[in-house]
Amino acid sequence: MEKIGYLGPKGTFTHDAALIRTKETNDQLVEYDSIQELIYAVAEGEVSESVVPIENAMEGTVNLTIDILVHEVNLNIIKELVIPIQHCLMARNGVKMEDIKRVLSHPQALAQCRKFLDSCLKNVQRDATQSTAAAAVLVRDSELPWAAIANLRAAHIYGLKILKEGIQDHNGNSTRFVVISNKEAQRTGRDKTTLAFTVDHKPGSLFRALKIFADMNINLTKIESRPMRTLLGQYLFLVDLEGHKDDTVVKEALEQLYKQCKFFKILGSYPRFYSKE
Amino acid sequence: MEKIGYLGPKGTFTHDAALIRTKETNDQLVEYDSIQELIYAVAEGEVSESVVPIENAMEGTVNLTIDILVHEVNLNIIKELVIPIQHCLMARNGVKMEDIKRVLSHPQALAQCRKFLDSCLKNVQRDATQSTAAAAVLVRDSELPWAAIANLRAAHIYGLKILKEGIQDHNGNSTRFVVISNKEAQRTGRDKTTLAFTVDHKPGSLFRALKIFADMNINLTKIESRPMRTLLGQYLFLVDLEGHKDDTVVKEALEQLYKQCKFFKILGSYPRFYSKE
Numbered sequence: 001m002e003k004i005g006y007l008g009p010k011g012t013f014t015h016d017a018a019l020i021r022t023k024e025t026n027d028q029l030v031e032y033d034s035i036q037e038l039i040y041a042v043a044e045g046e047v048s049e050s051v052v053p054i055e056n057a058m059e060g061t062v063n064l065t066i067d068i069l070v071h072e073v074n075l076n077i078i079k080e081l082v083i084p085i086q087h088c089l090m091a092r093n094g095v096k097m098e099d100i101k102r103v104l105s106h107p108q109a110l111a112q113c114r115k116f117l118d119s120c121l122k123n124v125q126r127d128a129t130q131s132t133a134a135a136a137v138l139v140r141d142s143e144l145p146w147a148a149i150a151n152l153r154a155a156h157i158y159g160l161k162i163l164k165e166g167i168q169d170h171n172g173n174s175t176r177f178v179v180i181s182n183k184e185a186q187r188t189g190r191d192k193t194t195l196a197f198t199v200d201h202k203p204g205s206l207f208r209a210l211k212i213f214a215d216m217n218i219n220l221t222k223i224e225s226r227p228m229r230t231l232l233g234q235y236l237f238l239v240d241l242e243g244h245k246d247d248t249v250v251k252e253a254l255e256q257l258y259k260q261c262k263f264f265k266i267l268g269s270y271p272r273f274y275s276k277e
Numbered sequence: 278m279e280k281i282g283y284l285g286p287k288g289t290f291t292h293d294a295a296l297i298r299t300k301e302t303n304d305q306l307v308e309y310d311s312i313q314e315l316i317y318a319v320a321e322g323e324v325s326e327s328v329v330p331i332e333n334a335m336e337g338t339v340n341l342t343i344d345i346l347v348h349e350v351n352l353n354i355i356k357e358l359v360i361p362i363q364h365c366l367m368a369r370n371g372v373k374m375e376d377i378k379r380v381l382s383h384p385q386a387l388a389q390c391r392k393f394l395d396s397c398l399k400n401v402q403r404d405a406t407q408s409t410a411a412a413a414v415l416v417r418d419s420e421l422p423w424a425a426i427a428n429l430r431a432a433h434i435y436g437l438k439i440l441k442e443g444i445q446d447h448n449g450n451s452t453r454f455v456v457i458s459n460k461e462a463q464r465t466g467r468d469k470t471t472l473a474f475t476v477d478h479k480p481g482s483l484f485r486a487l488k489i490f491a492d493m494n495i496n497l498t499k500i501e502s503r504p505m506r507t508l509l510g511q512y513l514f515l516v517d518l519e520g521h522k523d524d525t526v527v528k529e530a531l532e533q534l535y536k537q538c539k540f541f542k543i544l545g546s547y548p549r550f551y552s553k554e
Binding site for chain 2: 034131134217224226
């Protein structure tokens with residue numbers, strides 16, 4: 001049995017993502033308390049894989065994940081997981097909605113449920129915690145009529161009762177995780193590739209880079225730019241494209257792009273995510 | 278004297294950004310407690326401008342700002358402000374580093390100062406608050422030897438003493454704000470334009486859009502894509518380009534692009550930000 005790293009504590013959305021992965025592999029989960037430790041644990045062989053938030057995460061900064069993968073380690077993304085954000089209001093057994101004197105959660109979760117709180121728990125005090133799971137722990141351990149905003153799994157783990165499910169103001173919000181490893185993912189025929197490269201900060205540079213993909217009929221599903229702090233005047237581009245880096249056409253395109261870039265790094269080729277719902 | 282809206286409470290990085298703006302205009306600041314209210318206050322004429330976080334903010338979700346500006350209101354970005362993130366450790370007068378029993382701050386700030394906390398305040402309890410300023414208030418109001426992580430202004434406003442400045446693990450982290458208004462910004466000759474548009478989710482669509490800018494020698498300083506929830510199969514692109522929408526060349530390029538897009542919206546033309554340091 002191998003070990004898989006994830007960002008603790010138990011009962012957060014990142015724990016949900018990690019459990020989806022271990023259901024597939026039957027591996028054992030190991031908890032880390034920062035994104036740095038989580039990624040370095042793979043680089044140093046403490047675990048065989050880690051599940052890391054990469055986009056729109058509530059817990060932890062996503063820029064940090066990208067920065068470490070691009071600049072500090074040589075690891076591969078071998079899978080992606082997309083978890084819809086579903087918040088629940090929960091309390092200890094016997095506590096009713098009208099009894100609640102205090103609501104606890106991560107500041108982002110409190111913000112994401114603001115309309116619900118304003119209408120259903122209008123004058124109830126709101127306080128911040130370090131994670132949604134930490135709020136559930138505090139509510140479990142208190143004898144006062146407090147409530148937490150966290151996910152279904154947190155209610156299950158910490159023995160709390162769900163008072164209302166799906167209390168987020170907007171649906172469709174989700175967090176994207178990637179599984180990183182020293183190994184590479186095999187081609188499946190419906191893959192994605194994530195790469196990072198720099199182009200000169202002058203008109204047409206990015207255009208010439210993208211022309212390669214357009215000419216070869218390769219579809220881009222994401223593109224994002226940010227200034228490169230270590231190389232003044234250079235922009236770093238993060239691109240997701242459809243296809244595996246070992247597909248003949250993709251391989252040819254990446255070789256052409258490589259010749260145009262001062263910095264070029266493939267972060268991984270991996271199966272595209274499909275929701276089972 | 279006009280009114281300018283900002284995201285409260287006092288003593289956060291968003292308050293810093295708002296004060297830079299009022300120094301220029303001598304207007305009066307009005308506090309709002311959500312990004313929604315802040316933007317709608319301009320749309321409904323309660324304030325003449327609002328200062329809104331748009332990128333890498335610690336307080337509030339930035340996707341929310343973009344979503345409201347793109348889909349819900351018709352307002353213009355008239356200015357951008359970039360605030361470097363500088364965290365300070367602060368406590369009440371007389372409290373020394375070795376006395377501290379508890380450190381309070383926003384979870385993102387606690388995470389951004391993790392190395393400092395691990396080495397200088399190793400076994401001290403860390404607790405989350407809704408904002409960095411809220412931590413300063415709690416420390417001011419407690420008689421116990423607590424410390425807050427917040428910015429210089431918070432120490433000044435809440436009468437706390439700085440124990441250590443610049444305690445963030447990484448320098449170079451900053452938050453970008455925009456000033457939004459019903460009016461438009463005049464051309465200055467060194468402007469930027471932010472626009473949002475959709476292209477079909479198929480190979481080469483984005484390439485053809487970017488070809489327009491490349492052919493006209495217009496430089497892009499930022500590009501970001503995200504799936505468009507309301508139009509299946511369409512991707513929304515957010516682009517910053519150098520130039521003002523009334524510049525002859527930019528105007529011609531935007532007219533050509535407009536013809537290619539199902540959705541097209543100029544969010545504003547405004548002077549490029551230059552740090553005075």
